[in-house]
Amino acid sequence: MRQYVQGGGSTTRQILFQGILDGPIRVVRWFALAAVAARLRALLARPQFRLRGKPTTGWMILATGNEVAATRPTDGATGSTSAPCAAVSVA
Numbered sequence: 567m568r569q570y571v572q573g574g575g576s577t578t579r580q581i582l583f584q585g586i587l588d589g590p591i592r593v594v595r596w597f598a599l600a601a602v603a604a605r606l607r608a609l610l611a612r613p614q615f616r617l618r619g620k621p622t623t624g625w626m627i628l629a630t631g632n633e634v635a636a637t638r639p640t641d642g643a644t645g646s647t648s649a650p651c652a653a654v655s656v657a
Contacts, residue, residue: 571580609615 571577610619
């Protein structure tokens with residue numbers, strides 16, 4: 567909070583005032599987030615939304631899996647995607 571303290575006036579008073587305001591602001595944000603989450607949960611629980619969402623999420627999972635498989639490096643010869651192990655010599 568140091569960046570919000572002005573040069574003039576009492577520093578202690580400014581910091582205490584900011585601390586007093588911070589609590590209610592956080593509470594209001596928390597309640598707003600809870601209200602949005604409740605509305606979103608009600609929307610996502612509807613049967614129509616769930617029926618339309620299942621094929622969409624299925625295609626998204628397949629597309630993500632294919633993208634990961636296509637961009638993952640292989641060793642070329644065997645097609646293995648595991649990283650080569652370095653030989654460790656213990657003296």
